[in-house]
Amino acid sequence: MLEPFWIWGILGLVLIALEMLSSTLYILWFGIAALCLALLTYLLPALGIAWQLLIFAALSLGSLAVWKQFYRREKNNFNIGQSRSDEIGRTGIIIEPVSPRQNGMIEFAQGVLGSRRWEAVASEEIEAGAEAVIVAVEGNRLRVSRKTAH
Template identity: 75%
Template sequence: MQFGIITMLEPLWIWGILGLILIALEMLSGTFYILWFGIAALGLSLLTYLSPTLGIAWQLLIYAVLSLGLLAIWKRFYQRKSDDSSIGQSRGEEIGRVGTIVETVTQRQNGRITFAQGVLGSREWIAIADETIEAGNDAAIVAVEGNRLRVSKTSS
């Protein structure tokens, strides 16, 4: 009679190996989702060491509850510290800079604005506005919206 390697291993080692594999996969993915399943498997490995007569059904139930519980706790208390959606964009340093409108901008039509010194790496930008600003007038940056600058008339 020949036994497979899995049937010869004790549950302590099976859960320990599974936990280490899951944590290694987490290190490759960097998502923090697989981590909790790996920690739960390592915890269950410790539990089977302390209670070696624990049945397989109880082991699976405890693993499911522990891993999903850890994941739920992490999701509840994890809060993103920064918004990564605007990587490489201005965080307000350019707001208020004044440039000259070279192509009239209206509520319905984008225009163009130029600056004496570059703004975010360029001297000329597509301008959008909530008002009509004629070519030749000065305008100030109100917001950076993707690859366009929202501008408004300067008070002069």
């Protein structure tokens, strides 16, 4: 049978390898705790299994709690090309008629929020071939209105 030193060492290496595959930084702390326990059982071979499990739990959860306290993931709010307010006022061509009772389709020369064709909703009837302007983005649909001549 393997000595506790080897069991904790192998467990620690396996957990760290799993961390490298998942890259969540949660499993890492359990792997480090297992490696610390491997060192501890090497230095104190008479340490009982109950104490080993208790120390492993304390090291794992304690290091995870400390890490969560100090780690702040940087939030990047750079939604390049995804600003909905920038799309208000863009003009497209209705390719399927739209009315208050039925959704239609609108197409743009250049993509709007990543797509050239969108489902369109309107408060008025707009026939196919007419120009329409985006007045709002509602989920995965564009609210449009008939383009008025200036």
